[in-house]
Amino acid sequence: MRQLESIEFCAGAGGQALGLEQAGFSHVLLVDNDLDCCATLRANRPGWNVHCSDMTEVSNLGIKGIDLFAAGLPCPPFSIAGKQLGAKDERNLFPAALRLIAETQPKFVLIENVRGFLAKSFAQYRAELRAALAQLGYEVDWCLLDAKNFSVSQSRSRVAIVAARKPYWKHYSFPKSTGKSPQNVGELLSDLMAANGWEGIDTWQSGANAIAPTIVGGSKKHGGPDLGPTRAREAWRKLGVNGGSIAEDAPMPGFDGPPRLTNRMVARVQGFPDSWMFTGKKTAAYRQIGNAFPPPVARSLGVSIRQAIVAAEAFDEAPLAAE
DSSP, X not given: OOOEEEEEESOTTSHHHHHHXXXXXXXXXXXXXXXXHHHHHHHHOTTSOEEESOGGGOOOOOOOSOSEEEEOOOSTTTOTTTTOOGGGSTTOOHHHHXXXXXXXXXXXXXXXXXXXXXXXXXXXXXXXXXXXXXXXXXXXXXXXXXXXXXXXXXXXXXXXXXXXXXXXXXXXXXOOOOSOOOOOHHHHHHHHHTTTXXXXXXXXXXXXXXXXXOOOOOOSSSXXXXXXXXXXXXXXXXXXXXXXXXXXXXXXXXXXXXXXXXXXXHHHHTTOOTTOOOOXXXXXXXXXHHTSOOHHHHHHHHHHHHHHHHHHHHTTOGGGGGO
């Protein structure tokens, strides 16, 4: 099988990029406007072609007919945590995405966003997006996927918007649950929590017997290195975790009370391998982790897209993709 290639915008800390790499995609270009995110991408994959710039300013890439155009567009325009201004929000990057899709003419498009994108108030916006993609020659649909159904120890629902040229679209279907229950928080994090010899690890692990609530990353303007608003912190409290801040290290011997999570623990809850590094200070690193697309979910989407491309090309339909 030939090597499949992709480009990605708003790549963040690499959650989607890593998952797509695991699914068999080679990244020709990754773009993000955050210096810490770009440093994280380069630190983990020195061979990746990372450009630190704003998506709205990117053009004339000289790339056409790429296998996959991927993007993790900013969520505030559709998030219930924001003002849900949609198309009126200055952070809405769907117009930039459509411009770049028209320029690069990929076989498939994968855009990740928050569940608020599916709100009734955005029905007209979704209809306009469907029409715009159809004008570019794409079929499109969206699906709400929960990370816990893909072996991620967290309840995290995100919308996957997938589009493809017609010869490829008929071979595509959204990934289903892996059918494997994720580990609970105690099982997942016990080794990290016990790393410094904390005597309370067994009691803590037995109480942390459910999966995590949604990790909240916040933004540069709002939110910090904590595990989210009041409701999220209460859910963490029931798991025996102090969600008020992020710890530098695991609890030490003699520690009493609910422990805090470290960034490495949060990254594991997000589905990142322990080998994945996050650059920048603690708050910057936490935001990168909290705003990431869980790699296992991205991998499942990437596998479904790869299978559709392979199936279409096996039937010699690829030449029709440019029509």
